[in-house]
Amino acid sequence: QKEVEQNSGPLSVPEGAIASLNCTYSDRGSQSFFWYRQYSGKSPELIMSIYSNGDKEDGRFTAQLNKASQYVSLLIRDSQPSDSATYLCAVNVQGAQKLVFGQGTRLTINP
Amino acid sequence: EPEVTQTPSHQVTQMGQEVILRCVPISNHLYFYWYRQILGQKVEFLVSFYNNEISEKSEIFDDQFSVERPDGSNFTLKIRSTKLEDSAMYFCASSRDRGFGEQYFGPGTRLTVT
Numbered sequence: 001q002k003e004v005e006q007n008s009g010p011l012s013v014p015e016g017a018i019a020s021l022n023c024t025y026s027d028r029g030s031q032s033f034f035w036y037r038q039y040s041g042k043s044p045e046l047i048m049s050i051y052s053n054g055d056k057e058d059g060r061f062t063a064q065l066n067k068a069s070q071y072v073s074l075l076i077r078d079s080q081p082s083d084s085a086t087y088l089c090a091v092n093v094q095g096a097q098k099l100v101f102g103q104g105t106r107l108t109i110n111p
Numbered sequence: 112e113p114e115v116t117q118t119p120s121h122q123v124t125q126m127g128q129e130v131i132l133r134c135v136p137i138s139n140h141l142y143f144y145w146y147r148q149i150l151g152q153k154v155e156f157l158v159s160f161y162n163n164e165i166s167e168k169s170e171i172f173d174d175q176f177s178v179e180r181p182d183g184s185n186f187t188l189k190i191r192s193t194k195l196e197d198s199a200m201y202f203c204a205s206s207r208d209r210g211f212g213e214q215y216f217g218p219g220t221r222l223t224v225t
Contacts, residue, residue, distance in 0.1 A: 032212075034213065034214075043200075043217060043219045044202070044216045045216070046214070046215060049213050090154075097142070097144075097167040097209070098156040098169070099144075099146075099154075099156060099214060100156070101153050101154040103153050
């Protein structure tokens, strides 16, 4: 079973701090990795994609990938109350035409 | 910015009835997907579609489900005989690139089966 695991939280972070979200995956053949943000009752919104080992930065967001450890993370700098949402890690496994999602981490930013 | 659209936003139906959920993918995207999310659970893959054919489907996507691209813009999911357990949010997604590319999700259709 190809799985994606996330800590379901809730993760509580003070406003202005760094939020760190983690994800592990089981299939070593996974090729691409995505972070989606999902507000309650809404659809997943793509915020980051990462395909190779290392860091990728986009504004306040940094995605980190370590294929050897089968680990992907998302850092949110200068956290804002509007960042409060569930963050979904999604993985595309090799040869598959689909994304496999983790259960999501609920993040709360406290003013 | 182009986006995926879905109609209706909410559909209520009785058990055993047929429903059709509609999606308009982003116009230059070639790969289309349906996912569902039961309340409080993970987003689950149902089916992927490319070049008027199903590319991949999950074990959830049984004979009660079908997909179609009836014209150049719409992409539909049909459930022939709905069950109570089909109640969920159904998301359409599209991508420009094969499998490993970024998938953009529509706002979803909330299906309630009574």
